[in-house]
Amino acid sequence: MSLLAPPAFNDVSGAVRQARAQVAGRVQRVGARLTDRYPAPVRALAEPPPGSGLRPVLGNFGPPGIGYTLSTLADPIPFARKRFERFGPVQWFGILGRKTVTIGSPAALEAVLLDRDKVFSAQRGWEFLIGPFFHGGLLLRDFDEHLFHRRIMQQAFTRPRLVGYLDLTTPRLSRGVAAWQPSRNFHAYSAIKQLLLEQATEVFAGARLGPEGARLARAFEDAVAGGKALVRMDIPGGVWARGLRGRRLLADYFRRELPAKRAGAGADLFSVLSRATTEDGQTFTDDEVVEHMIFVMMAAHDTSTIAASMLMYELGRHPEWQERLRAESLALGKDSLDYADLDRLPALDLAFRETLRLYAPVAQQARETIADTHVLDYYLPRGTLLMCGPYSMMHTDEYWPAAHLFDPERFAPDRREDKTHRFTWAPFGGGAHKCIGLYFGGMTVKAVLHQVLLRYRWTVPADYRVPLVAGTGPTPADGLPIRLERL
Template sequence: MKDLADTPFIPVRAELHREPLSILGTLRAARGNLLAIIPWNATRQPMVTGKTGLRWHMVMSPKALRRVLRDRVEDYPKSTVTHRILGPGIGESLFLAEGAHWRWQRRTAAPVFSHRNLADLAPVMQEAARASLARLERAAGPGGATADLYDEMVAVTFDIICNVTLAGGGQIDRAHVHDTINGYIRRVGRVSLLDIVGAPAWAPRPGALMGRRVVGSLHEVADRVVRERLAAPSDTPDLLGMLMDSADPDSGRRMNPQELRDNLLAFIVAGHETTALALAWALYLLGHDQAAQERARAEAMALEGDLPGPQDLDALPFTRAVVEETMRLYPPAAFLSRTARAEDRLCGRVITPGDTVMLPIYALHRHHMLWEEPDAFRPERFLGPRPERFSYLPFGDGPRICIGAGFAMMEAQIVLAALLRRFRFEADGPDPVPRLFITLRPEGGVKLRVRPI
């Protein structure tokens, strides 16, 4: 086995622009791949400022990010573009709500994601992993075959989130929901010229009307599920039931049907694709780095029992490091943005109300002042001391850190270890293209040779 510190694998990366972009150039870049609006020097400077109709700042300094995400979080709400894109789909759910409305929802939902409840949900993850193994065994046959692991990871994580959200998953048409989500992203999830020049959110954007029609059918499905559950509660614990039973510990307030609907959809949308992306990119990386794959496999093979479970997570340190390094190189939420509400100063520059403050997580995770060999795949960097806080933000940080981070990490480790116990993955086909709209997807899929062990 080669030393992982020697000649590390340099995986595919996005091309960042070196020359300033015009307004139209920014539009073309953003509509093709949002990563393309990140300048090359964003991986070498603490902050980059520019103007394309509206004034913007890209922030890569951990100290400044701490200020935005923790110290003055109320002064940096989710950007108007974020609300414009996601609001029609998930409303004022926990993901988008601000201020007091966000705080009471967070207090209400927090117990749902407690360590005890996560352990109770592990069997759902194991059963979905078992079904994924069976599908791959049929596809690979005894001699192995090429498969698109991105498609398979979307399938397994969608099974998990549907069964976790709605016990049994039978009350929801998964194919319809998944197709509707993708259709909405294609129509509404792209930046428009009006966004770039800072036009108000009420100004009509191309595709917005059609996008609302698409998401209307998704709302109908979720509304029906909530109505049926309110009329006939289930004895089987699931996320929707936990949200229905939970109340704000301070006020006693409970979520109304629309709030349940919006949060249900937010968890389904965010809870499957982000983990699917982390797993798909991890398999791409391991398919090109056989030494790392063998090291992770050795951990998985040493486990007892049929499938990995929550009791095994401490015995999978390298597997966890692979997942963390994957999310460093390909963070599912690779680009966040805020709209400044009050005057401030970041990295010595004045921030005025209305400025767009961008958090290019992709550039932060590949910053040459923060990471050694930032473009290299080196899982062992997560086996020692933790990275400087606010230099690694796959789940955000501060009070609005992703509420499902523990769930996602447990899910990713269980599924990845289960796959490595049964199959060997080898590079076979062109590299996927990292392309960002709302999430960082592998365009072209993750084509790997899958060989039974």
């Protein structure tokens, strides 16, 4: 059975998603302007224990109930900058009904993500945001349990496996990119999303494309959307309710196909996870395979789509970089990339890194304290929700000179602005939960861009700025229209 719908279904559902995103973006912007006018008093999150020498975390909640939720969604960079200037790198505000501490400096991010005292729970932090849809995924497990699952899952992301995935997916990427129709209004984000949904179907699930997959394609989209819902209640017809239904449909599919995957010899991720075994004979249970598959499908597809789309956007705005990357790909003399070629495209790597800085596909890392603790010298009581913001941090001039500019050369050997602190550049997180699929993601984005550079030239209007809405990371609300020309 397929996970993907026929083209007609995807075109219609894509247009609906785009319209919904644009409406949501307008609502968020209006709501944010109203929120910013609300007179919220500044208070300490909690008073530090006497004699501890710790400082209180200062901030304010915002309007009752909703807090600053709409501000963080509509205008995250200006909002974070104003808060940073007012309260410093560790502060709190209200979001989705909870007091939430935000972490906005490399040193504070390091303290949380390395978690040397094991007091910052990823499971509890993410459970609040996306738990109903992606519970049991690797990111939603803690400490020894997380390490155990990661050790098994790592077998699916070794170099030989990555080589196999690239070999498996290259024909699909080649056919998909070649089939793009040049236009003055080509929606790059929508096209890349469709392309990588097809890739995920083959590489992760080992499934064929076909019309019977429409129901499962919608289930996957609904589950992802559910985790971003503002109204977090199981109301019939609502985003949250559709997400829960989508999760159930995906679980039913993976559970039904699992026996055949365990018995077969497939090279797709689903098959690999089904058969993965540690040296002492430990394997994933059926439920664990299902949980990991639902999460990995979301994490890999969404993040790669954002990164590839936003790289195309910046290359459309900076034709000199587009031509530089095209010349590099042409000089390689190959229509498609082998795994060993990834290190032979240094300019593409610079542009990819800069895109991850500007548009971190995972905009936040969520944690919750399981004991009284501190970050730097700020006191955090048990039960504090933290949002660690690499997206906003990597837009801060204090850490990145002229942070708003697209400047891939900042990663060149003679500059290396990312080396001022080990967590200045942190699009993949860090510590025990550092993204296990970071090499897969880089491989996917570079394989797609290599194909596009060889086949097309594209531009965006000089005055166009892509409208971004909050997803797993900053997501184009308008499908990212570009002018695409075949070479």
